[in-house]
Amino acid sequence: MAFVLIVGLFQNGNIVKAQAQLDVKADAAILVEASTGRVLFEKNADTVLGIASMTKMMTEYLLLEAIKEGRVKWEQEYSVSEYVWKVSQDRSLSNVPLRRDGKYNIRELYEAMAIYSANGATIAIAETIAGSEANFVKMMNDKAQELGLENYKFVNATGLNNRDLKGSHPEGTGAEEENVMSARATAKLAYRLIKDFPDVLATASTTKKKFREGTDDEIKMDNWNWMLPSLVFGYEGVDGLKTGTTDFAGYCFTGTAMRDGKRFITVVMNAKNASGQGNYKARFDETRKMFDYAFSNYSIEELLPKNAKIKGTENLPVTKGKGNKVKLTTKDSIEMVILNGEKDQYQPVVVLDKKKLNKNGELTAPVKKGDVVGYVTIKAKGDNKVSFLSDKADDQIKVVLVAASSVEKANWFVLMMRGIGDFFGGLWKSAANLF
Known part of the structure; x- marks a missing residue:
């Protein structure tokens, strides 16, 4: 339906006021209201930076979409590939070790990815959906375009630097490449993930869970999102979404919190403390600033x-x-x-x-x-x-x-009489104008 536009499209909002009140120590940051996607604060929001394991939000999106469409089932079993086995054994990375001859259902792999940021489990999900991580990377970039993201490039499913993938990084990507996005694109991905698949928050807000509980392979998984209310940097209302840390990306976090019917989404990229040093605490402290500002100053x-x-x-x-x-x-x-x-x-x-x-x-x-x-x-x-x-x-x-x-439409007689009246009315007006 075509419309006559009476006013111009909206442009930048109360962002200047927010920037005057907020001093977020990060290379880039953004604060968004989650129901409409209204931007309340931004800093270098279109600068392309490393995103580390915030990447997994896209893997989550593609998995939940595949589940919804019936292409993948929660109880479907995955047989571990040699590549996934090698990555999963590296405990210097976030991982749940997978057995070379093991079989794992998609639900437990998803929980390991969403709660513990397990990298081997993430690649296993990518292989399940697309057959190979290389095919999955193409799906990630295609989906980003479909969602209207700008300023992004995905080169793997996990957010690791490709050098950490044991020489098996996806075909067509560089050996030293890493996923990049802007803060705005990251926020948009989080916005769509929560909007299209709200159940993701039930898993993202799980503070701890045991992988393969009751077996010899049992591993305790603690959520890396330490802003969940019961954890060390707990914040009321936080129930997601994804942390990320690599040497290239620094300390990153996409957070979301809901109170009194209001939900906000935040992104910080390469967060730093007052001394200019990056650490785990910094990304949560800088996120807290934005949440405090949003919940104190905005209402629906x-x-x-x-x-x-x-x-x-x-x-x-x-x-x-x-x-x-x-x-x-x-x-x-x-x-x-x-x-x-x-x-x-x-x-x-x-x-x-x-x-x-x-x-x-x-x-x-x-x-x-x-x-x-x-x-x-x-x-x-x-x-x-x-x-x-x-x-x-x-x-x-x-x-x-x-x-x-x-x-209702007038009948023919009424329309005719109106036409006659209009005709003679026009003549009378023309005659009157002569005098």
């Missing part, structure tokens, strides 16, 4: 109620109908997270569907109650503008504008 407000009449567009003229106009209302309400006390800084904007109107801007009868005639969105006043992770994200602050009642 109804900016436009359901069945609202928009001033200046309360109705539209109707031609060839028993009535000559129809009232317009919004079908749903619009809610958005905004800075506390700034509700009056936003106003509704009507965008009418040009195809529904004649050259005089009229609807043509019959018009049925509920017919869509356009949409309403929200525009910020002055410099208080709005930024989203993607152009399509602002669809979530749009509601359709509909006819509030029906207007």
Whole structure:
């Protein structure tokens, strides 16, 4: 459906205010409201940097998609390849050792990946889905494009540097390459992962679990996300999502937390402490700053109620109908997270569907109650503008504008008499103009 755009698209939001209040010590960072993808703070958000094991969010996405589509099943068994066996035995990396002749179901491999960031288990999942890690890497890059990500490159399924893959790095990738993304792309991936597969949080928030519990291979898996509420840097409401650490990427973390109906997503890349040194604590301290800012300063407000009449567009003229106009209302309400006390800084904007109107801007009868005639969105006043992770994200602050009642088409006699009246009315007006 084509629309006549009355106002320009949203641009950068209250980001300047946020940047004035936040000093996030990281090479790049971003803070996003999770229901709409509204960007509340950003620092070097489009700079391409190493992402380390935050990569596994894409592997999780592709696995959960394959499960949903029935291409892979949770209880499906995987037989360990020589490559996966070699990687899984390296305990200097995050791993659960897998037996060379072992069989493992997809659910336990997924839990090892999502909770413990197990690298061998991650490659096993990639081989299950795509046959080989090289094929899976192509799927990762294709999916990134499909999701609308920009500034990314995947070269393996895990986020390790390719040098750690025992000489078996995916075909077509370099021996020293590592996955890279921007903070914005990473946040967008997390946004889509949570939105499309919300159950991922049940696993991501598991603080500890035993792999192969009750067997000789039992291994305790502690979650690397130490911001989970019961862990050392616990933060109320945190339930995900993925840490990442390599020499190249530094200390990284994609976090998410929910309180009082508000969920936020954060990304820090190569986080550092006050002395400029990177460590595990730094990535959680810098994340905490963004969560504190978001939960303290933003609230979800109804900016436009359901069945609202928009001033200046309360109705539209109707031609060839028993009535000559129809009232317009919004079908749903619009809610958005905004800075506390700034509700009056936003106003509704009507965008009418040009195809529904004649050259005089009229609807043509019959018009049925509920017919869509356009949409309403929200525009910020002055410099208080709005930024989203993607152009399509602002669809979530749009509601359709509909006819509030029906207007039947007038019968032929009425239309004829109107035509005659219009004709003589035109003649009279022309004559009057002569004098």
